[in-house]
Amino acid sequence: MPVGLSAPTELFPVAGIRLGIACAGIKKPGRRDLVVMEIAAGATCAAVFTRNAFCAAPVIVAREHLDSDTPRYLIINTGNANAGTGAPGLDNARRCCASLAQHVGCAARAVLPFSTGVIGEPLPVDKLEAAMPAVLAALDADKWVDAAHGIMTTDTLPKGASRRVQIDGATITLTGIAKGAGMIRPDMATMLSFIATDAALPQPLLQRALVQAVNASFNRITVDGDTSTNDSCVLVATGAAGVSIVDADAAFTAFVAALTDVCIELAQAIVRDGEGATKFITIDVAEGYDAQECLDVAYTIAHSPLVKTALFASDPNWGRILAAVGRAGVRDLVLEKVRVYLGEVCIVSAGGRDPAYTEAAGQAVMNHEEIPIRVLLGRGAARERIWTTDFSYDYVKINAEYRT
Amino acid sequence: MPVGLSAPTELFPVAGIRLGIACAGIKKPGRRDLVVMEIAAGATCAAVFTRNAFCAAPVIVAREHLDSDTPRYLIINTGNANAGTGAPGLDNARRCCASLAQHVGCAARAVLPFSTGVIGEPLPVDKLEAAMPAVLAALDADKWVDAAHGIMTTDTLPKGASRRVQIDGATITLTGIAKGAGMIRPDMATMLSFIATDAALPQPLLQRALVQAVNASFNRITVDGDTSTNDSCVLVATGAAGVSIVDADAAFTAFVAALTDVCIELAQAIVRDGEGATKFITIDVAEGYDAQECLDVAYTIAHSPLVKTALFASDPNWGRILAAVGRAGVRDLVLEKVRVYLGEVCIVSAGGRDPAYTEAAGQAVMNHEEIPIRVLLGRGAARERIWTTDFSYDYVKINAEYRT
DSSP states (O other): OOSSOOOOSOOOOOTTEEEEEEOOOSSSTTSOOEEEEEEOTTOEEEEEEOOOTTOOHHHHHHHHHHHHSOOSEEEEEESBOOOSBHHHHHHHHHHHHHHHHHHHTSOGGGEEEEEESOSSSOOOHHHHHHHHHHHHHTOBTTOHHHHHHHTOSSOSSOEEEEEEEEETTEEEEEEEEEEOSSSOOOSSSOSEEEEEESSBOOHHHHHHHHHHHHHTTGGGEESSSOOOSSOEEEEEEOOTTSOBOOSSSHHHHHHHHHHHHHHHHHHHHHHHTOTTOOOEEEEEEEEESSHHHHHHHHHHHHHOHHHHHHHHTTOOOHHHHHHHHHTSOOTTOOGGGOEEEETTEEEEETTEEOTTOOHHHHHHHHTSSEEEEEEEOSSOSEEEEEEEEOOOHHHHHHHHSTTO | OOSSOOOOSOOOOOTTEEEEEEOOOSSSTTSOOEEEEEEOTTOEEEEEEOOOSSOOHHHHHHHHHHHHSOOSEEEEEOSBOOOSBHHHHHHHHHHHHHHHHHHHTSOGGGEEEEEBSOSSSOOOHHHHHHHHHHHHHTOBTTOHHHHHHHTOSSOSSOEEEEEEEEETTEEEEEEEEEEOSSSOOOSSSOSEEEEEESSBOOHHHHHHHHHHHHHTTGGGEESSSOOOSSOEEEEEEOOTTSOBOOSSSHHHHHHHHHHHHHHHHHHHHHHHTOTTOOOEEEEEEEEESSHHHHHHHHHHHHHOHHHHHHHHTTOOOHHHHHHHHHTSOOTTOOGGGOEEEETTEEEEETTEEOTTOOHHHHHHHHTSSEEEEEEEOSSOSEEEEEEEEOOOHHHHHHHHSTTO
């Protein structure tokens, strides 16, 4: 059951983008598992990818193609990650691009491939090729919600976010979709996310905007600490709105703010739909010496199975939070200066339970679906915030039965 | 259900050591929750403690006392960790030592306190004081098995190990007990372990022996990655056997080997009885550039919830192992050189599934209760081995309901 999340009902089309969805029967017949995004000529494209050393074949091929051409098409399949597949996996990713390129008459290197699903199985390229005419025939500007459906794996709901903002007196549109529920601890990007805008930005500036937005969103979430082999996030700027952002000026700042907003909504949607999630947890670590130690503390709490199971049980077992702060590797931490809050309730101060704390007050916060945990380290001005989930029976069930 | 573990039936007494066990009613009435170890005069004592920055009050007091005197008594309670308790917690730990000292007529600083159980609750010192006459009246040389029972918390079985070895033509005895099942990722020591020998060793040499043994045993296990606030491991050498080890010579080497053997048996017992464990996993990482990167890879696999749930399901989902290796932070890892084995079955080579691998062969290994995972990094001669468990419904159940 996702926490405070519903399926998007309307996502604004982005001029210059069309989407096609089809059932290729990759893992199960009759499931929408193939999505193609068509990008108008003249667009720019930015992307960030997983830092997992075992990155998947499509990630390697997408990087190569981005280095040599401007993308005109993205091809995305679910049901198979084409990861851990060695040299044949690379051949298969290239074959998908070549096949699509042949149908539409563009260069194969103008096609970027993306895959998500089970690791280590050969990609059934024949099935993708057979579905190519159908997915291309379906191309349509107003299919973002369907595309969000078409990239789901263990997600229980599609994820999309859309904004219209005024920049330089004109309206620009930003629309994005994302998928992911498990193997989520993005490192430079989430599982898969595709965002488009009709503003125009030169590629280096677009890349800069994407990195800034991703660092404040997809790079601030974790479900299970497992960085995926296939994480990819792509941002396309078609320029169709007639608004050009060429410098790191006020317009750029406004654009990055809107983009970050879209990315945070998508990133939070992934956490809200995290495998087995019953709680949505915000962990805010402040008064750190630097950003890194704030993140170390935040992720140590977020990855602690003991904290996560206590959150599942709505148990204000703050000793587990304290133990996690203590093992986060912060050098010369002064225990007496650390304060921990559940919501507005101070639970820890002066090295122990806050004198004013009552179990009833802690329990009242824990009973909510959305729980903020705040840690003040008392040693500086750095602050970082991440989002995560609890750890439930259903997490074990989903992941113990994933391949059956 | 512990994996391949049964309760110890006989643990050899160690001359110079007596043990008392009592029910103090700390958390639940009628449960053995108080243990005292009496150490003969003239013994030496070594200890290692948790590196968690939020270490518990008894850890702080035990360190202080070790610095100023040689211990004559250890007092150990379960049901309450006296951690996250601030200044009152320190007072309580000191009161326990003073109370015992007054009963037996020794200095308070010759008593070391140890606590384990729930974090953040005030230690009920009155209950401990009330049980002091009973626990001291019960002192007996042949009570190691009862003491192993008396220090249990969520353990389902008591844990003990005993060896008699020949050194310099004489027999020496080594006996130890341990407790721990959750919040297990020891850092310098396990939850609680107490080991004694009747050999004689000067304190610095005894400390060196303990650190060596602990690094090969308690510091190589993890259940959930959560380093406890109370980890402590104590080694006492009474000298009653009339065997003196004074130098780092062959006798010392033999002693360390026997001690390491005892520690590995105890450490593995903790993993075998890990919360909710249904599998006992050995992770062996070889051909690393240095020990640290071998440990980084091993612990990344051991802590991955996706790997752990696949192990619970007996699912040879090797893609998750591969993804964990890839995110372990090993610099410039060459994927094509990495091989991964399940038991004797090669599952990954040349960046993908090994050509000879069959699902049936992987499944056959996974069906066992004890599963060896071996990773060869292909970049050096370093090798490290750790032990861990799977992740089951019962882990969630035990930890969601711990305080209820």
